[in-house]
Amino acid sequence: MSEELFSQRTTTCGSLTKADDGARVILNGWVHRNRNHGSVHFINLRDRYGITQVVVDDDADEELEAAANSLKLEFCIAVTGVVRKRPAEMVNPEMKTGEIEVKAEKIEILSTCPALPFQIDDGLKTKEDLRLKYRYLDLRSQGMQKRLKLRHDFILSIRNYLSARDFLEIETPTMIKSTPEGARDFLVPSRHYPGKFYALPQSPQLYKQILMVGGMDKYFQIARCYRDEDARGDRQLEFTQLDLEMSFVKRDDVLSLMEGLFGHVFKEVMDYDLPATFRRLTYADAMNTYGSDKPDLRFGVEIKDVADLAAKSSFSTFKEIIGKGGFVKAVCAPHSETVDFSRKYITSLEDAAKVYGAHGLAWMKVGENKSLSGGVSKFFEGMEDEVIERMGAAEGDMILLVAHQDWKRCCTSLSAVRNKLGKDLNLIRKGFEFCWIIDFPLFEYNEEGGFWEAAHHMFSMPQQEYLDTLESDPGRVLGDLYDLVLNGYEVASGSIRIHDVELQKRIFRICNFDDETAEQRFGFLLNAFRYSPPPHGGIAPGIDRMVMIMAEETSIHEVIAFPKNTAAVSPMDDSPSEVDQKQLDELHLIVKYPEKP
């Protein structure tokens, strides 16, 4: 065997301190910065662990001087040299290695680098497709390295916490039977069986339930999942979730486990203290108070019901809607030093509300001595005290009202106003605020299709008191469902599952799957349920999104090594791409190109 001819590092670029003064070392890394002060070269050498300043002094021999002169940014090099303390005035307290430098004796160029397509640095607003095309350069940035380390630490901490509590990580297959419900399955054609396909799993849902039937008791998996959805902002074709299932549990067992898990993980990974339990809101309360089933609890601005006050007012628009059984709700925008509650600003709030179906946004301002002015204030004359008290408003605040026939639209429109206020008025606290949303409706009505469908998925247990009225009043049925919300994002969704064949079939039927179709699609689950399944339930936190929030980023692309872009393409390897005709022939496939419009 032969060794390749390069001087191999004896330490990393993040390790050397004063204590190493005088040591002969070899460093391997990339030229991060390269300054030439006359005949002295200062080279910042970088690896994953840090940056060390390398100095080529003016006593350098010809060979060393030539090497130093030939260096360009991002060259990969090996430096042999001696550690020395920096002169006091040169000490850099910002750098881990800021007390020392390495006087170079030899520089070997391990590989070279042409001019960079963008500067490797954080916070630069490089166009994303360029970053993705040259992801290997982008990954050299401190930001990407830090975020992938955070992701690693987060997942490892989860694994160890669960493993210490008798959970087994079990790998479920990723080439499975296609059982599309909501989203589309990605398909994998079989070469051996013409016309037959495997599917990539949208989640290991059915397999983890079958593991429970198999007595595995406590299962988890950091699982790759796949959904062929239309490109939308932050969606990826493949994503990672913590998939988890437990036998013999009730809802609160799953909730407590998650509270313990994330309490431990946030402390271990980020030294952040979470409360021992997370706030629990019913779906109805979350909607009424925050207008959303994924409320951001890092700020207040709670929604208040003002229907009774509106009914007493002289505002006919409100009175009419209330008369027809509609809703009037309001939020109070607190006085701001930086944002002027101008007509223009109010219009921007109204625009946000209209996206969610509001017909308009009424407003009034709170003045001195509990007075109301502007907007619809004149209709509330004589009711100022009542209105101000209800809203908890103070001088300088502004009250914003939405009236709507439809409860959900009334709520969500005000949620949009609330979220915009949170951002614009700088109301959002730093930190991480978890909450549980519970008691979700089990079914949603599909207006287009004219049938009921599962709000979550078809395997979730209805709450016991609705078992007799599933078919007669599906809209009223609550399920043993729970969502975990963090800083306004849904980060996990779970439920207690059905473990009874007959109940499962009733749900399928309500969701428009007749027995034959259900048997064809989900027969293997129904079969398994005939063999004494245990009561069970689970949850599935999304890893990408949680790490994104922890890293204080707003795109999951920032916490995935090689994401696809928003067009579902990898600019680096150009996938998806055409394949050889031979490959298609072997798979018994012909491509039917759509006609050009």
Place this chain on the structure above:
Amino acid sequence: MSEELFSQRTTTCGSLTKADDGARVILNGWVHRNRNHGSVHFINLRDRYGITQVVVDDDADEELEAAANSLKLEFCIAVTGVVRKRPAEMVNPEMKTGEIEVKAEKIEILSTCPALPFQIDDGLKTKEDLRLKYRYLDLRSQGMQKRLKLRHDFILSIRNYLSARDFLEIETPTMIKSTPEGARDFLVPSRHYPGKFYALPQSPQLYKQILMVGGMDKYFQIARCYRDEDARGDRQLEFTQLDLEMSFVKRDDVLSLMEGLFGHVFKEVMDYDLPATFRRLTYADAMNTYGSDKPDLRFGVEIKDVADLAAKSSFSTFKEIIGKGGFVKAVCAPHSETVDFSRKYITSLEDAAKVYGAHGLAWMKVGENKSLSGGVSKFFEGMEDEVIERMGAAEGDMILLVAHQDWKRCCTSLSAVRNKLGKDLNLIRKGFEFCWIIDFPLFEYNEEGGFWEAAHHMFSMPQQEYLDTLESDPGRVLGDLYDLVLNGYEVASGSIRIHDVELQKRIFRICNFDDETAEQRFGFLLNAFRYSPPPHGGIAPGIDRMVMIMAEETSIHEVIAFPKNTAAVSPMDDSPSEVDQKQLDELHLIVKYPEKP
């Protein structure tokens, strides 16, 4: 929220001891055994943690008695009762809970079970497809539960060991560009881009090399990999490997890391001591000594070169082969108490040798006072001492010889004889014997195609001394390749990689990939290599196979929760299966069914 109505366990079926005498407990589990002694019922209740004996005494009330009477094997139940010590004569020291039993007060049936398709027990020779169809029942067996736990422990131990040594686990994409070389890629049609496909990765090879270019320095991943190979014995469409890559390393760094890793993991998971370093054999030595590049070192029976002796003998067949530059090698079968070296047995050894190309298997037996008898012994008259000394043979042993024109066939034929002797003569020690095979040839000649191809893969570094003769004498080039072998199985394969665009292109060209094809297939790797890649290398141990060996099984199906059968089908969910026409239409695909023959 409503709670489902069942009594939830207060402990598991594997926990109770004498110390719990008198405690009221609830257990949840499955009826493992159910004996009825007159009016007393003994129910062995099982969960993942163990088995507890539940007793329904003759003082049971009507309801309890009725419940006990209705129980059948594998019913899922909740038992409320009181722990009591067993009478001394009933203590079962084989059971963790053998000192106690639970006197039942209440039994709830959580779910029922029809007659079982097979008995849930280990060692039963149930037909595999039946086990796989009802995998949820098979998973309830102690064996499957133990093996999946072993797999979990093994993988977790690996993760923690590597993470403590600065490795980051980074998830690479599984929907990538198709770059088939050896095996076929599985393809995933794109809905958005008619005629374009993603591929499932055969391994994260290119992405992990690109991570090195991205400065990630030390990477690993427990990675799902996919190969569309023809069904063959123990192959799975998807399998799991520990994928690992390091920057700035030489071969021995990777080898030492693996020795440390598996030393730690075998100790932690199985309390098994491995040596601090594993034996290293060059490919040439492994072939000459064991006839195989994955030798089982748990027994001796080494191959000896006897060409010089054969040349001096009077056996014209041997002399002829040697005269033409061929080879004569031999092994010594040690005297056995159980196996008679009959003609029939020798023929069975010969048959094994012939599979690998031997024309025949010559033999002679070692008698008293260093005598040789039978077979070809008469040709070695006068050379008995020399032959016996060379072979290290003793009275009762048998010497088996193969002569062949081709070195590899001579070696592998004797390897087959050696392996059969190992099994038949019970020579194989218990335990785990690792070794490294190094200094592999970089290229293999494809006789059919008439070109050279990579013996391992095209990204491996040739050893330095062959850099000038790559093109002129590819057959002689050794690579910086290494295989890890355990108990006669190849369990990992790795290499130092090429990190130079020009060298990489030379390899592509030798392997029959012209520059244009190489650019089209591997352009993104070549692009990355233009931007200062570090020297790097890695390895990829196969998880399924390693766990199989650790579990002393001979099929990887035993250590995978939901394997496909040998026909690449899942008997449980019937995948692959037909899909809706709508799904095919959306993917722009038409199936071209082959004509019936």
